[in-house]
Amino acid sequence: MNPYIIEEHEGLLVFTINREDKRNAISYEVMDGLEEAITLAGEKKIKAMMITGAGEKAFCSGGDLSSFHELKTAKEAYKMLKRMSNILVKILLFPKPTIAVLNGTAVGGGCELASACDFRIARKGIKAGFIQGTLAITTGWGGGTIVSEKLAHAHAMKMLMEAVPYKTDELLQIGFIQSTYEGDSITAGKLFLHKFMGIETEVLSSYKQMFLRKLEQNRIEERIQAEVEQCSILWGEEAHHKQVNKFLQKK
Numbered sequence: 001m002n003p004y005i006i007e008e009h010e011g012l013l014v015f016t017i018n019r020e021d022k023r024n025a026i027s028y029e030v031m032d033g034l035e036e037a038i039t040l041a042g043e044k045k046i047k048a049m050m051i052t053g054a055g056e057k058a059f060c061s062g063g064d065l066s067s068f069h070e071l072k073t074a075k076e077a078y079k080m081l082k083r084m085s086n087i088l089v090k091i092l093l094f095p096k097p098t099i100a101v102l103n104g105t106a107v108g109g110g111c112e113l114a115s116a117c118d119f120r121i122a123r124k125g126i127k128a129g130f131i132q133g134t135l136a137i138t139t140g141w142g143g144g145t146i147v148s149e150k151l152a153h154a155h156a157m158k159m160l161m162e163a164v165p166y167k168t169d170e171l172l173q174i175g176f177i178q179s180t181y182e183g184d185s186i187t188a189g190k191l192f193l194h195k196f197m198g199i200e201t202e203v204l205s206s207y208k209q210m211f212l213r214k215l216e217q218n219r220i221e222e223r224i225q226a227e228v229e230q231c232s233i234l235w236g237e238e239a240h241h242k243q244v245n246k247f248l249q250k251k
């Protein structure tokens, strides 16, 4: 089965992580897919991009631990973290509106991926959190830096440091998600963007640039690079490998 699906719905590019049995964990193949989707979303006929996951259990459970666990040293981890952080930067700085539709749990890197989008909506009852701390690492794809820009200081720091999944009412309250939905995820995403789709692409892009200028002024890319480097160091430590082993041995 293809690990991702790319579809076009009347000017909306929809990317679905299609690894339901692995809770939509991000493998290198999913990274290939995200890179392809970003390129396709750049086409003139596309007004906005949506990212979601297959099924109802998970939006994305972060990096594929069974595969990335092979990366033992800081240097090995850096390559993977850097590649995915480049993808997050492309989504963050994408010149058109982007939305993450959290069809299910979003944890670890899944929460980072969602943070890179302009908007996040969630199915009622899901949970989302930066649980990286429980694996003795920090965010490493740029998500910590991104969330520090998008949420109030105390909310962002609390969410990162607590390292627990939050319920939808808490996610709404801190502003991590903008609304909740019931039913089909793609329909919910389309409904959220409905009014945007009637506006000229150039107008949407011009507004997006206003927000991007602020991020550039705040040296976002330089700060994301520092996050990648810091996480790589922690990744190489025994404490991290011990926690990942615990998760993998639960099988």
Ligand SMILES: CC[C@@H](C(=O)O)C(=O)SCCNC(=O)CCNC(=O)[C@H](O)C(C)(C)COP(=O)(O)OP(=O)(O)OC[C@H]1O[C@@H](n2cnc3c(N)ncnc32)[C@H](O)[C@@H]1OP(=O)(O)O
Pocket: 021, 022, 023, 025, 057, 058, 060, 061, 062, 063, 064, 065, 066, 067, 068, 105, 107, 108, 109, 110, 112, 131, 132, 135, 138, 139, 140, 141, 247, 251
């Ligand atoms: C690597 C980058 C780093 C970053 O920079 O941010 C990270 O992303 S670190 C964070 C990595 N993610 C996690 O630690 C989450 C791990 N997963 C879970 O906690 C749970 O699976 C879940 C997401 C809360 C869902 O729980 P549940 O519905 O009970 O499912 P299972 O736990 O039984 O899992 C089913 C199936 O999926 C496999 N799985 C789940 N997550 C991952 C993952 N991240 N990588 C690889 N595989 C994953 C799990 O092993 C099960 O597989 P099988 O036993 O083969 O059925």
